[in-house]
Amino acid sequence: MAREVLLKIEGLRIEGRAGDAWTEIVKGIDLTLHKGEVLGLIGESGAGKSTVGLAAMGFARDGCRITGGSILFDGIDLRQAPEAERRALRGKRIAYVAQSAAASFNPSHKLIDQYCEAPVIHGVMPRDEAAHDAIDLYRRMQLPDPEGIGFRYPHQVSGGQLQRAMTAMAMACRPDLIIFDEPTTALDVTTQIEVLAAIRDIVRQFDTAAIYITHDLAVVAQAADRIKVLLRGDEVEEAPTRQMLEAPREDYTKSLWAVRSFARPEQPAPQAAPILSVQNVSAAYGKVPVLDDVSFDIHAGRTIAVVGESGSGKSTAARVITGLLPPKSGGVLFEGKPLPLALKGRTRDQLRQVQMIYQMADTALNPKLRLRELIGRPAQMYLGLQGKALETRIRDLLDLIELDPDTYIDRLPGELSGGQKQRIGIARALAAEPKIIICDEVTSALDQIVQEGILKLLTRLQDEFGLAYMFITHDLATVRAIADDVVVMQRGRVVEQGPKAEMFAPPHAPYTELLLSSVPEMDPDWLTRLLESRASASV
Amino acid sequence: MIATRIALGIGLLFIVSVVIFGATELLPGDLANELLGQSATPETLAALREQLGLNDPAPVRYWNWLTGALTGDFGVSMANGRPIADLIGARLGNTVFLALYAAALSVPISLILGVLAALWRNSIFDRAANAGALTAISFPEFFVAYILVLWLAQTGLFPSMVRINPTTTFGDRLYMTFLPALTLMLVVTAHMMRMTRAAIINLMASPYIEMARLKGMSPLRIVLRHALPNALAPIINVIALNLAYLITGVVVVEVVFVYPGLGQLMVDAVSNRDIAVVQAVALIFAAAYVALNLLADVLSTITNPRLMHRR
Numbered sequence: 001m002a003r004e005v006l007l008k009i010e011g012l013r014i015e016g017r018a019g020d021a022w023t024e025i026v027k028g029i030d031l032t033l034h035k036g037e038v039l040g041l042i043g044e045s046g047a048g049k050s051t052v053g054l055a056a057m058g059f060a061r062d063g064c065r066i067t068g069g070s071i072l073f074d075g076i077d078l079r080q081a082p083e084a085e086r087r088a089l090r091g092k093r094i095a096y097v098a099q100s101a102a103a104s105f106n107p108s109h110k111l112i113d114q115y116c117e118a119p120v121i122h123g124v125m126p127r128d129e130a131a132h133d134a135i136d137l138y139r140r141m142q143l144p145d146p147e148g149i150g151f152r153y154p155h156q157v158s159g160g161q162l163q164r165a166m167t168a169m170a171m172a173c174r175p176d177l178i179i180f181d182e183p184t185t186a187l188d189v190t191t192q193i194e195v196l197a198a199i200r201d202i203v204r205q206f207d208t209a210a211i212y213i214t215h216d217l218a219v220v221a222q223a224a225d226r227i228k229v230l231l232r233g234d235e236v237e238e239a240p241t242r243q244m245l246e247a248p249r250e251d252y253t254k255s256l257w258a259v260r261s262f263a264r265p266e267q268p269a270p271q272a273a274p275i276l277s278v279q280n281v282s283a284a285y286g287k288v289p290v291l292d293d294v295s296f297d298i299h300a301g302r303t304i305a306v307v308g309e310s311g312s313g314k315s316t317a318a319r320v321i322t323g324l325l326p327p328k329s330g331g332v333l334f335e336g337k338p339l340p341l342a343l344k345g346r347t348r349d350q351l352r353q354v355q356m357i358y359q360m361a362d363t364a365l366n367p368k369l370r371l372r373e374l375i376g377r378p379a380q381m382y383l384g385l386q387g388k389a390l391e392t393r394i395r396d397l398l399d400l401i402e403l404d405p406d407t408y409i410d411r412l413p414g415e416l417s418g419g420q421k422q423r424i425g426i427a428r429a430l431a432a433e434p435k436i437i438i439c440d441e442v443t444s445a446l447d448q449i450v451q452e453g454i455l456k457l458l459t460r461l462q463d464e465f466g467l468a469y470m471f472i473t474h475d476l477a478t479v480r481a482i483a484d485d486v487v488v489m490q491r492g493r494v495v496e497q498g499p500k501a502e503m504f505a506p507p508h509a510p511y512t513e514l515l516l517s518s519v520p521e522m523d524p525d526w527l528t529r530l531l532e533s534r535a536s537a538s539v
Numbered sequence: 540m541i542a543t544r545i546a547l548g549i550g551l552l553f554i555v556s557v558v559i560f561g562a563t564e565l566l567p568g569d570l571a572n573e574l575l576g577q578s579a580t581p582e583t584l585a586a587l588r589e590q591l592g593l594n595d596p597a598p599v600r601y602w603n604w605l606t607g608a609l610t611g612d613f614g615v616s617m618a619n620g621r622p623i624a625d626l627i628g629a630r631l632g633n634t635v636f637l638a639l640y641a642a643a644l645s646v647p648i649s650l651i652l653g654v655l656a657a658l659w660r661n662s663i664f665d666r667a668a669n670a671g672a673l674t675a676i677s678f679p680e681f682f683v684a685y686i687l688v689l690w691l692a693q694t695g696l697f698p699s700m701v702r703i704n705p706t707t708t709f710g711d712r713l714y715m716t717f718l719p720a721l722t723l724m725l726v727v728t729a730h731m732m733r734m735t736r737a738a739i740i741n742l743m744a745s746p747y748i749e750m751a752r753l754k755g756m757s758p759l760r761i762v763l764r765h766a767l768p769n770a771l772a773p774i775i776n777v778i779a780l781n782l783a784y785l786i787t788g789v790v791v792v793e794v795v796f797v798y799p800g801l802g803q804l805m806v807d808a809v810s811n812r813d814i815a816v817v818q819a820v821a822l823i824f825a826a827a828y829v830a831l832n833l834l835a836d837v838l839s840t841i842t843n844p845r846l847m848h849r850r
Contacts, residue, residue, distance in 0.1 A: 057753060062744070091754035103746040108768035108844060118754045153844040 006074055006176055006209050007033040007056055013068035014051050014060065014233075026051055027233040028069065035176065036207040040224030040241070042217060042256070044447035045418070047230040049213045053179045056211060057094045058086040074176065091118035095170035097199075099182040101162035105154035112150030115169045124173045137168040140205070141198045159310075160191035164198050171202060178203070180212045184219060188309035188474050189518040196222055196520075197531055215447055217256060218520035221245055222527040229253050241524050255449070257522070262452050264459045264482045269499070270299040273336060275468050276321065276354070276436055281330035283320050290316045291327070292492045296485075298436060301462065303469040305483035305500075307476065307515065313492040314472045318438045321470070322354055352382040355429035359441035361421035365413040371398070371424060372409050378431040397427040401457060419450035426457065436468045443478060455482055476519045480504065488512045540846070541837050548833040555825040556608070560601050563814050604818070613819035618811045623819050626804065629705065631823065634800040637716055637793075638785035641723035646778060649728045653735025653774075658762050660740055669736075672729030684722045684795040691718060701798045719796045723789060727781040734777040738770035745769075772839040779835030786831075787824040 014026035026048040033039050041049045051064060058078030060066050071078040073094065078086060090096075095118075098104035106114060112134050119130040131150070138146035141164040154162060163183055170178050183199060184192040200223045203210050214220050220227060220241075227244045229236040229252070237250045248254050274297035283291040291313045298304050306314045319325040321332055323343035332339045334353060340346050355378075358364035365374055372394055379385045379393050395405040401423040413421055422442060429437050439458070443451040459482060461467060473479060479486060479500070486503040488496045488511065496509040508516060517530060571587040572579060588594050592603065607614060613623035652672075656665040675683070692699035697718050707715070739762060742748060751765045790802035797803075801820055808816035840846050 054753075059753060061749070087755045087757065089755065090752075091756070096750070096753040098746055098750055100746060104750040106747040106751070106765050106769070108842075109764075117751075117756070121760070122755060153848055155845050156848060 003034040003036060005032060006035045006037075007031070008072040009052075009056065009069065010072075011069035012052065012055055012066070012071065014048070014055060015065050015067050016051075017063045022065075024067075025064070025233050026055070029230070029233075029235055031056075031228065033177070033209050033211065036209055037226070038203060038210045038212055038224045040220035040227040041211055041213045041230065042215065042220055042227055043230035043236075044215055044449055046232065048233040049215075049230055050181050052230070053181055053211055053213050054096075056177070056179060057090055057096065059090070088122065091175075092122040092124065092173045093175050094177045094179070095173070095175040097163075097166050097170050097178060097180045097183050100186050101166040101183075102154065102159055102186075104166065105162060107154055110151055110153055111157065111165050111169075115150060115165075115172055118169070119172045122173060130172065133172070134168065137171055137202075138165065140202055141165070141168045142194070143168075160187050160195055163187065163195050167195075167199055167202065171206065171208070174206060175208060177209045177211070180210055182214055183212075185214065185216070189476065189520075190309055190514060192219070193518050193520070193527065193530065197527060199223065200527070216520065217245075218522050218526070221522060221524045222520065229256070245522055245524065262455060262481050264303075266501075267302055267484045270302060272300065274298055275300045275335060277333040278317065278321065279330050279333065281317070281320050281327045281332070283316060283325055283327040285316075285325075290492050291320065293330070294489075294492070294494055295330075296487050296494065296497055298468045298470055299485075300435065300468050301466045302484040303462065303471050303482050304485040304487060305471045305473060305479040306487045306489060307473060307479055308489035308495075309474060309515075311491070312489040314474075314489055315440055316492075317489070318356070318440055318470065318472060321438065322356060323351075348382065352432045353434050354436045354438065355432050355434040356438045356440065357422070357425045357429050357442045359444055361418065361425045361445075362413075364425055365421060365428075367413050370410050370412055374413070374424060375427045375431050378428060382432045393431070397431055400430065400461065401427045417450075418446055419453060422446065422450075422454055423457065426454075426461070430461065430465075434467070436470065438470045438472070440472045441474070442471075444473070444475065451478070458482070476516060488515065541840060544833060544836050544840075548829050552826060552829050555829070556605055556822060557601070559818055559821045559825070560597075560604060563818055564597060566814065608819065608822060614815045616808075616813055616816055618808075618813040618816075623816055626816065627801065627819060627823070630799055630801050630804050633703070633798065634786060634789070634793075634802070636712065637719055637723070637789065637798065637800060638782065640713070640716060640720040641727065641785050642782055644720060645724040645728045645731065645781070648724070649731035650735055650774070652728070653732040654739065654762055654767065656732070656736040657739035657743070657766070658758055660736075665736075668732065672732050675725045676729035680722060680726050681791050681795055683725050684718070684792055687718050687722055688795075691721075699796065701796050703799070716796075716798070719789075719792050719798055722792050722795075723785055727784065731774070731777055731781055735770070735774050738773045739766045742766045742769055768842065771842045775838045775842070776832075776835045779831045783828045783831045786827045 009029060009031040012026055012029045012031070013024060015022040016025040029048075029052055031039070031052070041052065043049050051061070054061065055066060055071060056073070058071060058073075058081065066079060069079075073089065076085070076089070078089075105111065112131055115134045116127050116130040119125045119133075120127050124130075125133070134150055135146050138149055143149050143161055143164055149157065149161070149165070157165065167183070180199065184195050187195060196219060202208075203223075210223075212220055212223050224241050226238060226240050228238040229244075229250070231252055236252050237244075237248070239249075244253070248257060276298040278294060278296050281291055281294045282289070294313070294317055296304065296306075306317060308314050316325060320327050323339070323341065323346055326341040331341065334350065339350060343351075375397050376390055376394050379390060379397075385393050394409065398405040398408055403420065403423060408416075413424065416424065425442070443454055446454065455478065458469065462469060471478070471483060483500045486497060486500050487494055488503070488509070490511045495511045496503065503512065504516070520526060571584050571591065571593060575583060575587060592600060595603075604614070611624055613627070615621065616623055616626060652668050656668045659665050688699045691697050698715050699718065701715050701719065703712055703715055743766060748761060748765055751761045756765070786801075789800065790806055792798070793800045793802040794806065801823065805817060805820040807813075808820065
């Protein structure tokens, strides 16, 4: 495989600005990519993966600057070349596929207009030809209605389809290199494999080299020839995919592999009556039905995981329980007594019993309030704590979430890392001393190692206080790690439910089977095998 | 959705008409007394009240006024007995002409300056444009007007007083109203320019702008094709607000340049206690405000694919 070198990065250093100071975020990375080769770039957030990926296009985001090293693309030094020359390469010979296609497509223009932009402006082909070509690529990316989909606006197309349309757009000029920046991270498991398979196939068809950036090893294992692991701007190790998976050399790499070893011990079957019971709930947003006859029970000291892809009604079920969305029919029992359906009808004590932790700690915490106020407010409101008692309680809560009270009590959320913010979300929920905590995708936005820390913390708190969790997630690995009971939802209905052990053992309902089989495995041949078995099953 | 907007606009105008009528009702003094002044005898007062319909209950008078206004009949001026529609007609034309003239100058200039300032943000050009705009907006408009008179009229380049009549040719009109139009332009450009700049810059950190940069698009194309279409709603709204101001807020400028517009008419009517004229002009001003804001809403809706093309 000694093909021509396409991209050669040596000693790359990049600085990022934090306030007035510049700190180095990429500390001397070397990278070599041959024609037609796929390199996986792996690491937790802050490792500098995206920054390196963009630097391969000679691009640095605002607030970043390339300070050292060389970037040679097909013999052109991207650091020395004038901006006009770099611009002529971008979109034409080096293309980019962003993490969130929904945000990266311009909401004002139709997909096909955005597709045609690069080929026309770079003078690769006239518009008619590009539009014709787009349909062909849409078809190759297995988009539904390839002739018509281009004439839709981004908001009219689903996330998974947009991601494929964006890959097609990147292919428009038949570039030599595509940077895939977490292209499947924001997608559901079931959608993720479709997109992953489409990306892998098209890159092979056109013999395009690619840098595939992700924090999910199992995903990159399916697509990459080689894998490079980054940690805080430094390279940890690099090896061909199989070798990396079978025999990682460095401890850090091994720790990445081992993250999912965490599991909460099996709980005995529940003896007491459920603490909360959702009974035959149907709900709708306006006229659009979202929940259809949903029932499940939540037990003290146990975790019930609610799984399903987006739009399956998981979060809506949480909104019904909390009273944010009164159901059309059915009801919710708390300790055997019916809860008023609407938020307004509930007493303060009823409100206190059910607390929520949200997916995006960033937006769920008021950025102007210090941690003291964020955590203190529920303690004050629900429990009437004042003065010294309140202060003590806030400090105890910070201790519980393993943040040093002296250091953190007067900080603002903006001064915390993602994982720390999520811990504050947990402390805020705990402050009300609830019996039930609803966790809505609380680990989805976090790196695997940080995720593990949060899951361990939640488990410890559960054992200590006998809390009941309703854990909404689309991540089946998390379910395996911490759930006692599982509810599988699809299109507003409960497809299957039961204790975890039963749910993970065959036979499954067809949809559960699809979900389970879609979770990527740490095996480079997994995707190929899966697609083959699905193809033969559908014949 | 657009139909709802229009219905709301009409409803709003109706409420405004009630407020205008009610407010003039509250004014102290008796119209018949005002008109007849010293020479009033109880008999003539009673006769005039009867003739003006002042003895009818307020709702009846309101209804008569409103139905009249809807058919273009605003009644007669209480000062000189001429039909108000005639008084307003020519002046409304003059006001609209001046407003359009000032808009034709200021809208393109503020859009271009705003786009360029966003494109070259933090450059010398951006700073100069911002400083100039802020200076222009900080001076009271009569001050700007007198400065222009001092510089451009004293030297004989442009007339400082506008003498136009229905026979004035279009070219002469443009020439004669140049100074008031320029004054208004200086007053409204800053607002529109700064909104254009801010609306565009606000979007420059969006992922789709980064995507456009990574597709190798030029900075000008990024601003015009990728940022501007998404920034239209706030820009359209600020333009509509300024156009409404150009129609309704130009009283001071009209007085300085002795321009025969609606503003002058309103000022005169207020000092003469010519209530019927005040009511009519106020209603026209309100209609202009409502109509322009309605237009802005409709245009913002049309330029937003998410509202125009449902899933």
